[in-house]
Amino acid sequence: MTVQEVIGRAKGEGRSLLTEIEAKEVLKQAGISVVDTKLATSRDEAVSISQELGFPVALKIASSDVVHKSDAGGVKLGLETAEQVGKAHDEIMEAIKKAYPQAKIQGVSVQKMARPGVEVIVGMSKDAQFGPVLMFGLGGVLVEILKDVSFRIVPLVKRDATEMIRDIKGYPLLEGYRGQEPVDVANLESMILKVSDFVEKHPEIKELDLNPVFAYKDGAVAVDARVVLEDESQ
Numbered sequence: 001m002t003v004q005e006v007i008g009r010a011k012g013e014g015r016s017l018l019t020e021i022e023a024k025e026v027l028k029q030a031g032i033s034v035v036d037t038k039l040a041t042s043r044d045e046a047v048s049i050s051q052e053l054g055f056p057v058a059l060k061i062a063s064s065d066v067v068h069k070s071d072a073g074g075v076k077l078g079l080e081t082a083e084q085v086g087k088a089h090d091e092i093m094e095a096i097k098k099a100y101p102q103a104k105i106q107g108v109s110v111q112k113m114a115r116p117g118v119e120v121i122v123g124m125s126k127d128a129q130f131g132p133v134l135m136f137g138l139g140g141v142l143v144e145i146l147k148d149v150s151f152r153i154v155p156l157v158k159r160d161a162t163e164m165i166r167d168i169k170g171y172p173l174l175e176g177y178r179g180q181e182p183v184d185v186a187n188l189e190s191m192i193l194k195v196s197d198f199v200e201k202h203p204e205i206k207e208l209d210l211n212p213v214f215a216y217k218d219g220a221v222a223v224d225a226r227v228v229l230e231d232e233s234q
Helices: 003-012 020-029 043-053 082-099 158-167 171-176 185-201
Strands: 037-040 057-062 075-079 107-112 118-127 131-138 149-153 205-216 219-222 225-229
Touching (some): 037 043, 043 057, 158 185
Antiparallel strands (some): 057 107, 118 131, 131 149
């Protein structure tokens, strides 16, 4: 499906939040590197997809009604066997039905665990005065604790992407801190520019978060993605 078709389907269903799988689908079409993720609508399918992708894998609840997946028990990481996947699937379903009894559940997303890297975040939100504003910083839980982020107004050019990466206090982590390998900063710049181009072309997107993005010496990949659409009813 095209980006417009995915967004149109969500709007047609009255949803302002794309599922993780939908979000990754549209981002992939924009040339943004994401972890391959597939939807399983049953326990057996989750096991089958896990075996197809190769262990270890991660399972996450697939529902646009569940915003905080981890807090609700909707995420299981580092699953090494078919038995662990089956058990994780059942535990996720039980936890979500308890925490969100009215939620519409599509199933679970299954993705191969990405190799560890330096965690960063690339995000976008709309400012009432300036419009889409891009954010970059250290990702994972660090973004909430350290709040080490930089901002630029869309659209960005290469110099903007270069500067916003170097503006964060944690930049030495990207250069290779205490023997760690430096990450591919040029690849991160490219990802930021692709996100800028993507949100500029699709004004119906209200918010976007790629968190975490694992940055490596040879590239970067978004492990989780969140896309929120404008609420046309407002």
